[in-house]
Amino acid sequence: MPDSAVTFAPLETARFLLRPLRAGDAAELHRLVNDWEVAKTLARVPFPYPRDLADEWIASTAERIAANEAYHLAIARREDDVLVGCCGLTRDREDRSAELGYWVGRRHWGQGIAPEAAGRLARWALANLDIDRITASALVDNARSATVLARIGFRETGTGAQDFLSRGGAMPVRIFEAGRADLAPAPAAAVPSPEPAPGGKPILLVAAVGLIDPDNRVLLARRPEGKPMAGLWEFPGGKVHPGETPEAALIRELKEELGIDVTEACLAPFAFASHGYERFHLLMPLFLCRRWQGAVTPLEGQALAWVRPQKLAEYAMPPADVPLVALLRDFL
Numbered sequence: 001m002p003d004s005a006v007t008f009a010p011l012e013t014a015r016f017l018l019r020p021l022r023a024g025d026a027a028e029l030h031r032l033v034n035d036w037e038v039a040k041t042l043a044r045v046p047f048p049y050p051r052d053l054a055d056e057w058i059a060s061t062a063e064r065i066a067a068n069e070a071y072h073l074a075i076a077r078r079e080d081d082v083l084v085g086c087c088g089l090t091r092d093r094e095d096r097s098a099e100l101g102y103w104v105g106r107r108h109w110g111q112g113i114a115p116e117a118a119g120r121l122a123r124w125a126l127a128n129l130d131i132d133r134i135t136a137s138a139l140v141d142n143a144r145s146a147t148v149l150a151r152i153g154f155r156e157t158g159t160g161a162q163d164f165l166s167r168g169g170a171m172p173v174r175i176f177e178a179g180r181a182d183l184a185p186a187p188a189a190a191v192p193s194p195e196p197a198p199g200g201k202p203i204l205l206v207a208a209v210g211l212i213d214p215d216n217r218v219l220l221a222r223r224p225e226g227k228p229m230a231g232l233w234e235f236p237g238g239k240v241h242p243g244e245t246p247e248a249a250l251i252r253e254l255k256e257e258l259g260i261d262v263t264e265a266c267l268a269p270f271a272f273a274s275h276g277y278e279r280f281h282l283l284m285p286l287f288l289c290r291r292w293q294g295a296v297t298p299l300e301g302q303a304l305a306w307v308r309p310q311k312l313a314e315y316a317m318p319p320a321d322v323p324l325v326a327l328l329r330d331f332l
């Protein structure tokens with residue numbers, strides 16, 4: 001498949017670009033991976049690694065990205081595009097999960113490349129693919145890889161055995177897993193201005209809206225990478241700032257996030273969510289709105305979906321929203 005068939009937009013980290021592999025990467029990829037110290041840590045890599053296999057594997061990664069099945073990417077230095085390793089995710093659609101893997105060429109070890117690259121790929125995947133958890137494994141004799149997974153935020157969940165081509169058979173592995181809560185930004189970012197609450201959790205006041213179009217469909221927005229609960233779908237809205245009313249907060253948020261103008265008279269109070277998260281208690285009035293000015297536009301790069309009431313339950317949403325979805329479905 002030609003390179004142009006791959007539409008995956010490269011992911012940036014501070015130092016690297018995670019981009020689809022290209023035919024021109026084959027020689028360097030072969031040089032880096034045909035190294036016992038690297039190959040012995042990888043389940044699906046034979047040793048010695050035939051040169052032709054690099055070409056075949058690169059071609060297969062393009063096909064699997066295009067099919068949205070697996071994302072095996074080059075880790076390339078931003079300043080000179082030099083290939084330093086690979087990281088990849090393979091989806092398991094049945095299970096809403098994906099498996100993470102990575103390797104870095106020996107000459108590039110000791111620079112923290114694996115946590116930077118694999119951590120970005122894992123956070124991107126939870127925010128953009130319909131998955132809820134990521135699994136990974138590390139050979140029991142590969143303490144370095146276990147450290148990388150722990151640095152990204154993975155939890156160790158058990159042990160098992162896995163076939164390793166390079167080792168000629170089954171080997172003992174440590175198994176790791178991460179979900180949204182594990183890879184979320186630091187808690188301080190999640191609660192910037194909570195009400196003081198002596199002895200209890202702070203109350204976070206968030207205003208949200210069910211925008212309803214003439215076909216009776218409801219707008220959901222996907223929480224972007226970098227926010228807590230990234231990848232879940234929510235009602236547009238945001239935190240009520242000190243001194244603001246919920247209505248004023250919504251009018252501001254809808255302008256900032258969706259580029260639409262809403263008046264207070266068009267915001268009808270509908271229901272509220274009251275939900276205890278680990279670090280704060282969310283109090284969220286939900287308004288309904290059928291009239292606004294301007295075209296709904298995702299100004300913050302967030303995915304949007306107009307959803308029929310009967311289909312709302314098919315979208316993974318924050319736990320606070322579950323009772324609201326049931327009320328809204330019955331009402332519409």
Ligand SMILES: Nc1nc2c([nH]c(=O)n2[C@H]2C[C@H](O)[C@@H](COP(=O)(O)OP(=O)(O)OP(=O)(O)O)O2)c(=O)[nH]1
Binds near residue numbers: 207236
């Ligand atoms: N907007 C919205 N937030 C929700 C919903 N359900 C739910 O649990 N929340 C939670 C997620 C967050 O903890 C909080 C909203 O905070 P946020 O960080 O997204 O708000 P914001 O847009 O003001 O964000 P920022 O400017 O601080 O980045 O409310 C929902 O349906 N809509």
